[in-house]
Amino acid sequence: xxxxxxxxxxxxxxxxxxxxxxxxxxxxxxxxxxxxxxxxxxxxxxxxxxxxxxxxxxxxxxxxxxxxxxxxxxxxxxxxxxxxxxxxxxxxxxxxxxxxxxxxxxxxxxxxxxxxxxxxxxxxxxxxxxxxxxxxxxxxxxxxxxxxxxxxxxxxxxxxxxxxxxxxxxxxxxxxxxxxxxxxxxxxxxxxxxxxxxxxxxxxxxxxxxxxxxxxxxxxxxxxxxxxxxxxxxxxxxxxxxxxxxxxxxxxxxxxxxxxxxxxxxxxxxxxxxxxxxxxxxxxxxxxxxxxxxxxxxxxxxxxxxxxxxxxxxxxxxxxxxxxxxxxxxxxxxxxxxxxxxxxxxxxxxxxxxxxxxxxxxxxxxxxxxxxxxxxxxxxxxxxxxxxxxxxxxxxxx
DNA sequence: AATTAGACCAACCGCACGCGA
DNA sequence: TTCGCGTGCGGTTGGTCTAAT
Numbered sequence: 001x002x003x004x005x006x007x008x009x010x011x012x013x014x015x016x017x018x019x020x021x022x023x024x025x026x027x028x029x030x031x032x033x034x035x036x037x038x039x040x041x042x043x044x045x046x047x048x049x050x051x052x053x054x055x056x057x058x059x060x061x062x063x064x065x066x067x068x069x070x071x072x073x074x075x076x077x078x079x080x081x082x083x084x085x086x087x088x089x090x091x092x093x094x095x096x097x098x099x100x101x102x103x104x105x106x107x108x109x110x111x112x113x114x115x116x117x118x119x120x121x122x123x124x125x126x127x128x129x130x131x132x133x134x135x136x137x138x139x140x141x142x143x144x145x146x147x148x149x150x151x152x153x154x155x156x157x158x159x160x161x162x163x164x165x166x167x168x169x170x171x172x173x174x175x176x177x178x179x180x181x182x183x184x185x186x187x188x189x190x191x192x193x194x195x196x197x198x199x200x201x202x203x204x205x206x207x208x209x210x211x212x213x214x215x216x217x218x219x220x221x222x223x224x225x226x227x228x229x230x231x232x233x234x235x236x237x238x239x240x241x242x243x244x245x246x247x248x249x250x251x252x253x254x255x256x257x258x259x260x261x262x263x264x265x266x267x268x269x270x271x272x273x274x275x276x277x278x279x280x281x282x283x284x285x286x287x288x289x290x291x292x293x294x295x296x297x298x299x300x301x302x303x304x305x306x307x308x309x310x311x312x313x314x315x316x317x318x319x320x321x322x323x324x325x326x327x328x329x330x331x332x333x334x335x336x337x338x339x340x341x342x343x344x345x346x347x348x349x350x351x352x353x354x355x356x357x358x359x360x361x362x363x364x365x366x367x368x369x370x371x372x373x374x375x376x377x378x379x380x381x382x383x384x385x386x387x388x389x390x391x392x393x394x395x396x397x398x
Numbered sequence: 399a400a401t402t403a404g405a406c407c408a409a410c411c412g413c414a415c416g417c418g419a
Numbered sequence: 420t421t422c423g424c425g426t427g428c429g430g431t432t433g434g435t436c437t438a439a440t
Contacts, residue, residue, distance in 0.1 A: 014409080014410075015408095015409075015410090016408070016409075017408085017409085051410085051411090052409075052410080055408085055409065055410080056408090056409085059408075059409080060408075060409095102407085102408080102409085103407085103408095106406075106407055106408085107406095107407095109406095110405065110406055110407080111405095111406095
């Protein structure tokens with residue numbers, strides 16, 4: 001099955017778009033929607049291929065795009081999600097309202113990757129580079145667990161992103177029936193998402209529920225949700241003790257289940273991973289920036305909690321207001337104290353180096369037994385999992 | 399002021415995948 | 420089941436801008 005060219009390239013314009021071309025594309029989509037991208041250029045009177053039009057629209061002309069400098073919170077989200085998903089820019093973009101995957105990708109490559117590298121953190125693995133020197137026994141098991149988690153969540157996120165995109169397309173089509181493009185009517189996205197979910201056999205209950213006690217939240221994702229185990233289910237539970245229990249399976253009972261048990265407070269509560277990972281982070285004290293990294297991770301954890309709460313509170317559909325630049329999703333995030341990202345913004349490696357030792361002692365109580373680094377690691381992944389579970393379907397993007 | 403190097407980012411390229419005939 | 424089409428995605432390129440020399 002060969003790949004057909006997206007269009008006849010003879011006579012078609014390439015390179016930067018002119019304002020006139022932008023205007024034509026905008027006017028056409030405003031009036032007709034994009035429909036088939038391949039057919040669009042001819043109808044719109046553009047000497048471009050459909051692919052080029054689609055890129056121009058999705059990366060630049062779309063009305064719900066926020067341009068300009070990335071906020072600290074956005075940087076933080078990118079870093080955390082990249083730790084989990086890798087270069088899955090579209091999946092990452094579903095968690096960053098109004099940002100395109102291309103923009104995020106560019107920002108990562110030109111800014112964040114360099115900063116992490118400068119801090120001595122491998123931008124690919126998100127681990128201190130000195131980690132590579134550690135023994136591989138327990139670490140490989142732990143890494144394998146995390147890798148499984150990441151892969152599974154990645155797949156889930158992809159599916160959700162796909163559904164969300166389709167949902168957006170559907171709601172966009174709906175808008176052309178109901179009114180001008182740009183903002184989705186409140187609740188329309190979730191409605192169409194549910195339709196799609198049904199269509200693709202995904203359970204439409206995907207999303208957060210919050211216990212009446214208010215101190216725990218459960219995300220049921222997948223086919224059937226928690227109450228219906230006839231199909232694949234992902235359940236993440238966060239309690240007051242921030243003790244996530246994530247079980248994953250692909251079937252009723254015969255499928256393998258990976259359980260992740262951890263805690264963010266008190267090293268006395270040993271989880272499965274802790275036993276294996278107890279020694280993993282030993283010796284990392286030599287890594288100059290880790291204490292700062294730890295501090296940031298802890299802050300990020302509180303941030304993701306805020307994000308999570310905010311996500312819950314905004315269940316029930318998005319309004320045009322929620323799509324505006326000063327909408328609450330950013331305001332809430334801005335409440336977060338500077339921390340993790342601050343450290344990334346710190347250009348002075350020397351400062352981090354000199355500060356890190358002191359903070360390390362303060363934060364760890366001088367134990368220096370390496371368990372702190374285990375906690376760091378765990379907190380880091382917990383925070384990422386928290387972040388991931390602010391479901392894309394709840395994102396203002398959709 | 400001129401030149402060079404690096405940073406930034408819009409846009410392109412080609413592969414992968416889903417869907418329908 | 421196969422094939423072609425349409426589209427999404429991630430990697431890469433190349434033009435422009437800016438800072439350094």
